[in-house]
Amino acid sequence: MAVTDEQGKGPQGPIRVAVLGARGRMGVEVCRAVEEAADMELVAALDQGDDRSAAAGAEVAVDFTTPDVVLDNLRWCVEAGVHAVVGTTGFTGRRLDQVRDWLAARPEVGVVIAPNFGIGAVLMMQFAERAARHFESVEIIEQHHPRKLDAPSGTATHTARRIAQARAEAGLGPAPDATKDEVPGARGADVDGVRVHAVRATGLVAHQEVLFGTAGETLTIRHDSYDRASFMPGVLLAVRAVRTRPGLTIGLDPLLD
Numbered sequence: 001m002a003v004t005d006e007q008g009k010g011p012q013g014p015i016r017v018a019v020l021g022a023r024g025r026m027g028v029e030v031c032r033a034v035e036e037a038a039d040m041e042l043v044a045a046l047d048q049g050d051d052r053s054a055a056a057g058a059e060v061a062v063d064f065t066t067p068d069v070v071l072d073n074l075r076w077c078v079e080a081g082v083h084a085v086v087g088t089t090g091f092t093g094r095r096l097d098q099v100r101d102w103l104a105a106r107p108e109v110g111v112v113i114a115p116n117f118g119i120g121a122v123l124m125m126q127f128a129e130r131a132a133r134h135f136e137s138v139e140i141i142e143q144h145h146p147r148k149l150d151a152p153s154g155t156a157t158h159t160a161r162r163i164a165q166a167r168a169e170a171g172l173g174p175a176p177d178a179t180k181d182e183v184p185g186a187r188g189a190d191v192d193g194v195r196v197h198a199v200r201a202t203g204l205v206a207h208q209e210v211l212f213g214t215a216g217e218t219l220t221i222r223h224d225s226y227d228r229a230s231f232m233p234g235v236l237l238a239v240r241a242v243r244t245r246p247g248l249t250i251g252l253d254p255l256l257d
């Protein structure tokens with residue numbers, strides 16, 4: 001593994017980065033950001049059907065593919081000793097345990113999996129977690145472009161889990177809801193007891209509102225990504241950090257702190 005300093009410019013030069021999903025909406029943006037970063041070098045830009053072994057020369061692989069292929073990519077990275085930064089969604093608790101198992105056999109490898117690399121989105125989730133114990137009601141409304149494959153979004157699912165955990169720790173029960181008669185789906189998905197509503201519309205990129213309510217007041221915490229450029233500072237931050245963070249890091253929070 002290459003020896004590099006904190007900025008990535010070590011005796012062996014810039015951080016060698018491979019991008020998986022390079023022709024996708026995020027992949028194109030990540031390739032551009034890596035090429036523009038003075039301390040990084042794009043050594044492989046791979047998409048479906050390409051030979052993955054071209055990424056073996058990378059120190060860090062960035063994966064923005066699809067939930068059905070990401071685990072296979074990640075397993076390959078860990079086994080090849082390539083650190084991984086993963087933005088692809090679909091990580092259930094079981095999938096994360098699977099990644100931990102692979103990492104146990106390669107403890108020097110680092111993996112960062114973040115449902116959202118937008119700094120504003122990371123703060124929105126932190127604020128929502130902090131507010132959670134003060135409000136009896138909470139619902140999440142996420143809005144995305146219509147070509148998105150998964151619903152609800154990884155960000156909304158992650159936010160809901162964090163809110164549910166904070167509510168449980170505060171001893172809050174289920175949010176009040178008298179609904180008896182429901183058109184299926186009208187009340188959204190139930191993620192750990194938190195209702196999540198997924199909107200898809202042309203013109204949107206990635207947006208989320210967390211709506212809290214209690215007697216006489218509501219609090220809305222909202223984040224908007226209008227452009228995929230919003231994710232790039234977080235992706236580059238993770239690429240720089242992952243080499244010195246062996247094991248699994250979930251979310252960008254520990255890197256921001």
Ligand SMILES: NC(=O)c1ccc[n+]([C@@H]2O[C@H](COP(=O)([O-])OP(=O)(O)OC[C@H]3O[C@@H](n4cnc5c(N)ncnc54)[C@H](O)[C@@H]3O)[C@@H](O)[C@H]2O)c1
Pocket residue numbers: 020021022023024025026027046047048049064065066067069086087088089090114115116117118154231
């Ligand atoms: N964490 C974040 O901040 C963040 C931000 C945006 C999107 N996402 C997530 O990233 C993922 C990708 O989003 P997108 O909008 O770029 O999707 P996309 O469909 O535009 O791109 C996915 C790309 O992966 C490629 N691909 C499929 N199988 C592959 C394989 N086996 N190897 C290499 N490439 C393969 C596809 O051909 C495609 O080019 C989604 O899960 C999305 O939810 C996360």
Ligand SMILES: O=C(O)C1=N[C@H](C(=O)O)CCC1
Pocket residue numbers: 089115116144148149152153154155156205206
């Ligand atoms: O465009 C997408 O797809 C996005 N996916 C992530 C999610 O599911 O939360 C992050 C936001 C954009």
